Amino acid sequence: MELQLLPFSFPIIFSTFIFLFMVIIINILKKRSCSTLPPGPWQLPFVGNMHNLLGSLPHHTLRDLAKKYGPFMYLKFGQLPTIVVSSQEFSKEVMRNHDASFASRPQNLYSEIMMYGSTDIAFAPYGEYWRQLRKLCMQELLSNTRVQSFRHIREEEMNNLIEWIASNVGKPINLSEKIKSSTYGITSRAAFGNKSEGYEEFISIVEQTVPLTAGFEFSELFPSLKFFALISPSRYKLERLKQRSEKIVERIIQEHKDQKKKKKNNESATHEDFVDVLLKFQDRSDLGFSFTIDNVKAVIWEIFAAGSETSSSAVDWAMAEMIRNPRVMEKAQEEVRQVFNKKGKVDEAGISDLKYLKSVVKETLRLHPSAPLLLPRESSEKCVINGYEIPKKTRIIVNAWTIGRDPKYWTEPESFMPERFVDSNIDFKGNNFEYIPFGAGRRICPGISYGVLNIELPLAFLLYHFDWKLPNGLKHEDLDMTELFGVSVRRKDHLSVIPIAYDDLSCVKN
Numbered sequence: 001m002e003l004q005l006l007p008f009s010f011p012i013i014f015s016t017f018i019f020l021f022m023v024i025i026i027n028i029l030k031k032r033s034c035s036t037l038p039p040g041p042w043q044l045p046f047v048g049n050m051h052n053l054l055g056s057l058p059h060h061t062l063r064d065l066a067k068k069y070g071p072f073m074y075l076k077f078g079q080l081p082t083i084v085v086s087s088q089e090f091s092k093e094v095m096r097n098h099d100a101s102f103a104s105r106p107q108n109l110y111s112e113i114m115m116y117g118s119t120d121i122a123f124a125p126y127g128e129y130w131r132q133l134r135k136l137c138m139q140e141l142l143s144n145t146r147v148q149s150f151r152h153i154r155e156e157e158m159n160n161l162i163e164w165i166a167s168n169v170g171k172p173i174n175l176s177e178k179i180k181s182s183t184y185g186i187t188s189r190a191a192f193g194n195k196s197e198g199y200e201e202f203i204s205i206v207e208q209t210v211p212l213t214a215g216f217e218f219s220e221l222f223p224s225l226k227f228f229a230l231i232s233p234s235r236y237k238l239e240r241l242k243q244r245s246e247k248i249v250e251r252i253i254q255e256h257k258d259q260k261k262k263k264k265n266n267e268s269a270t271h272e273d274f275v276d277v278l279l280k281f282q283d284r285s286d287l288g289f290s291f292t293i294d295n296v297k298a299v300i301w302e303i304f305a306a307g308s309e310t311s312s313s314a315v316d317w318a319m320a321e322m323i324r325n326p327r328v329m330e331k332a333q334e335e336v337r338q339v340f341n342k343k344g345k346v347d348e349a350g351i352s353d354l355k356y357l358k359s360v361v362k363e364t365l366r367l368h369p370s371a372p373l374l375l376p377r378e379s380s381e382k383c384v385i386n387g388y389e390i391p392k393k394t395r396i397i398v399n400a401w402t403i404g405r406d407p408k409y410w411t412e413p414e415s416f417m418p419e420r421f422v423d424s425n426i427d428f429k430g431n432n433f434e435y436i437p438f439g440a441g442r443r444i445c446p447g448i449s450y451g452v453l454n455i456e457l458p459l460a461f462l463l464y465h466f467d468w469k470l471p472n473g474l475k476h477e478d479l480d481m482t483e484l485f486g487v488s489v490r491r492k493d494h495l496s497v498i499p500i501a502y503d504d505l506s507c508v509k510n
């Protein structure tokens, strides 16, 4: 079968190469005719599969290029003109001084398919729809009151996790898997009210879409070659995943509608989940913008994906870093135990007293920002920065990972030293441009409080109840910290560890 195809496929491959060669030459000529662009490599045609072809992750490769061309670098991803920002100074230019010009996002295959034509918050183009939807999200979904209303869910899920670990004391466990399923459990209950049927499948769909969210697919890098977009295997994969996720979301929405009919009007609104809230706003004429059932589905999907993957990978990194740095682990445990020993159990009320643990979380997000290249932005108008003219529709990538490790701003940048944050005013709210794990400006992450609580609380539980050992005599300094590519960067290996009980665990055994 394969041999029969060979005579046909050779001319196709050959003509594709000739065509790509022509595209590259045209691009070189175009670039040379414009002298106002920042310096940079003329072309990076295969950046989409950069991690496979060059054996390097995009944020690493972009850092190496920035060392050569500077922190405000121009390059082309295929046909896409792109600026890569790798310094505090230029990230401030883009996300504060010229924030309005760079507040849009490029659309991609993922946002077109999974986000119902980019009608979620993260991919919606900058404009009235995004503004209204973001306001709704900030006031109704991710407000402090709403985040607090999920406290019992977080504590219950954490107690379940501790109970499971308690039954496996002294044995190696896959902590990464357990952290992930607890975090998804919290988001699932906050979003849907329970771990509804199909929730495991929903998680698996999110995981399969993660590598496709970055918009680095071949067909996306050459948008004028429309044929490639039509036959793209990613399109086919995403369409199939969407069909599966849509069935689950539709069933959840129907269950909520049925429950609402049964509920009496005066029933408490304090236990509203995200789906309840979003359905209240669907098709409302007084909303000032059209919010259809497809838009509801896009936001549900987004909150589920954004709300779990980011926090669970941060907990995983924090545990791995502390296991590699026993001094930090001991100090963090001492603090957690001092705060909660009187109560004999961890609860959310005490989290605000964990000054050192909060610094551990900040340090984790400095070295391992969940989204190392943030989410790409796109210029909505021509704009001049540092004398360079950035044309409309240029893609902007901010390399938060590189900035977080730059020796200009950080002493011993590669070391895990939470102390650097202890008496420092630097935070992640978008005011310190050398530290931007949640981005900055108009499009800064709206889920900071929700996300950070979902990192701090699990860590407090894990550190309070257990000491941790590596299995098979593995030394702490040998723990592998290799990253796995995706829009959210996880550790490549699962964290396999042995829990040793610190207390009698009576609080979770009851």
Ligand code: HEM
Residues within 6 Å of the ligand: 121, 122, 123, 134, 142, 302, 303, 306, 307, 308, 310, 311, 314, 369, 370, 371, 374, 375, 436, 437, 438, 439, 440, 441, 442, 443, 444, 445, 446, 447, 448, 450, 451, 452
């Ligand atoms: C550790 C946790 C998290 C990290 C590190 C993180 C990081 C980010 C980053 C870097 C961006 C892009 C910001 C920019 O372009 O300037 C972003 C956007 C976004 N995040 Fe998060 N995030 C986290 C948790 C969450 C959670 C829990 C939610 C929701 C439940 C969420 C929802 C969103 C949304 C909707 C956007 C798009 C905002 C917009 O475009 O207007 N994130 N996040």
